[in-house]
Amino acid sequence: MKTDVTIIGAGPAGLLLSHLLHLEGISSVILESRSREAIEATIRAGVLEQSTTDLLTEIGAGARMKKEGFVHAGFDLHFGGRSHRIDLEELTGGRVITVYPQHEVLKDLIALRLSTGADIRFGHRVTAVEDLTGDAPVVRFTDPEGVEHTLASKFIAGCDGGYGVSKQAIPTDVRTDYFRDYAFGWFGILANAPPSSDELIYANSPRGFALISTRSPDVQRMYFQCDPKDSVDNWDEARIWAELQARVEGRPEPLKEGPIFQKNIVPLRSLVTEPMQYGRLFLAGDAAHSVPPTGAKGLNLAASDVFLLARGLASFFATGADEQLQTYSTRALRRVWRAQHFSWWMTSMLHRFEGSAGGVPFDGKRQLAELDAVTSSPAASKFLAEMYAGLPFG
Ligand code: RFL
Numbered sequence: 438m439k440t441d442v443t444i445i446g447a448g449p450a451g452l453l454l455s456h457l458l459h460l461e462g463i464s465s466v467i468l469e470s471r472s473r474e475a476i477e478a479t480i481r482a483g484v485l486e487q488s489t490t491d492l493l494t495e496i497g498a499g500a501r502m503k504k505e506g507f508v509h510a511g512f513d514l515h516f517g518g519r520s521h522r523i524d525l526e527e528l529t530g531g532r533v534i535t536v537y538p539q540h541e542v543l544k545d546l547i548a549l550r551l552s553t554g555a556d557i558r559f560g561h562r563v564t565a566v567e568d569l570t571g572d573a574p575v576v577r578f579t580d581p582e583g584v585e586h587t588l589a590s591k592f593i594a595g596c597d598g599g600y601g602v603s604k605q606a607i608p609t610d611v612r613t614d615y616f617r618d619y620a621f622g623w624f625g626i627l628a629n630a631p632p633s634s635d636e637l638i639y640a641n642s643p644r645g646f647a648l649i650s651t652r653s654p655d656v657q658r659m660y661f662q663c664d665p666k667d668s669v670d671n672w673d674e675a676r677i678w679a680e681l682q683a684r685v686e687g688r689p690e691p692l693k694e695g696p697i698f699q700k701n702i703v704p705l706r707s708l709v710t711e712p713m714q715y716g717r718l719f720l721a722g723d724a725a726h727s728v729p730p731t732g733a734k735g736l737n738l739a740a741s742d743v744f745l746l747a748r749g750l751a752s753f754f755a756t757g758a759d760e761q762l763q764t765y766s767t768r769a770l771r772r773v774w775r776a777q778h779f780s781w782w783m784t785s786m787l788h789r790f791e792g793s794a795g796g797v798p799f800d801g802k803r804q805l806a807e808l809d810a811v812t813s814s815p816a817a818s819k820f821l822a823e824m825y826a827g828l829p830f831g
């Protein structure tokens with residue numbers, strides 16, 4: 438096995454990076470601990486920014502997304518018993534979002550990579566990365582039979598998500614982790630039901646946050662704020678639907694209900710690891726940062742990181758110049774922190790803090806004033822729309 442770049446992780450960051458490098462004539466091997474089937478079945482993100490869909494289209498991974506994804510030109514903020522539409526397209530001069538599930542993006546990227554003969558090793562778990570400050574950094578990994586191997590290459594891309602090993606290799610005297618925990622989580626469901634709305638609904642209600650999203654004409658994705666330590670077993674279908682209906686009270690029509698076939702609880706957290714580079718190791722995506730899902734930014738940040746990283750590596754392999762690689766961390770982090778702010782802001786504006794650590798009734802009233810400002814001031818709406826539809830890459 439010989440390669441230019443070893444990529445750890447076949448999530449959105451690793452797969453996209455591998456294809457962007459391929460288009461520049463740079464070889465890579467992807468080492469992924471899970472099976473292809475597991476990856477293609479994991480339910481996560483749903484919203485793709487304009488720049489992400491543009492990039493997927495440009496590299497030839499956009500055909501099915503164009504056919505099966507749903508373009509949304511706006512979304513609703515629901516508070517005080519009323520919905521207020523944020524017109525993304527008008528407020529941003531034509532930028533929109535696409536609702537297309539992350540595991541479908543992954544299916545498309547895996548198929549595209551394999552069609553070009555890519556080397557993706559599923560079931561291969563990386564255990565350590567070493568010699569990062571030399572010019573032949575090494576990855577240690579075990580294959581599906583448990584046999585240990587090493588692989589040396591010119592660069593390592595740590596695209597191994599929030600619980601990976603690569604960032605641990607940055608020495609603690611060089612690395613800073615910025616962390617924020619939230620006192621609540623999201624209870625997510627998938628249900629067989631028709632859509633309840635043409636666009637997403639983000640609701641601030643006295644009972645807490647709710648989000649009405651979609652997957653297809655027959656499958657709907659919905660979330661509501663919950664105790665992160667709660668168990669899905671405490672919630673039967675009737676209780677879930679009653680809670681969701683109560684949180685969007687005041688909509689012209691109740692939510693359309695149907696059998697729930699998936700339930701899960703995710704904790705909310707904000708995390709940034711700085712710097713995103715150490716020697717010849719570069720971090721990208723959730724390996725370096727995690728955002729609460731309220732701003733729909735995680736996958737999109739993974740895409741913008743690898744867009745910058747691929748350009749830096751392309752410049753190095755073409756000319757030997759490493760200036761773009763040396764500035765990768767600073768440039769990526771600027772966008773990461775903008776997205777962190779936006780995700781925190783959306784979270785703080787829409788969730789119920791009262792009853793949780795630090796929350797007081799004042800917060801609820803302040804949030805309603807903030808939502809009033811955001812939906813009635815054209816300047817405030819424009820900022821919200823620009824950030825939600827996403828900043829341009831690069
Ligand atoms: P991933 O997707 O976690 O992929 C990392 C991969 O690395 C593998 N791995 C290893 N492989 C080999 N050796 C090791 N030692 C390894 N350790 C780990 C893992 O198996 C995995 O396959 O990270 P990546 O590529 O950075 O992508 C990030 C996105 O997955 C994430 O940010 C989004 O899902 C976040 N997110 C959303 N993002 C959006 O842009 N829009 C959304 O609408 C959106 N909604 C969401 C979300 C995340 C959610 N959850 C579950 C937290 C909604 C939810 C509920």
Ligand code: PHB
Pocket residue numbers: 481482483484637648650651658730731732733
């Ligand atoms: C989703 O459809 O899963 C989704 C949509 C918007 C978000 C988060 C998740 O902000």
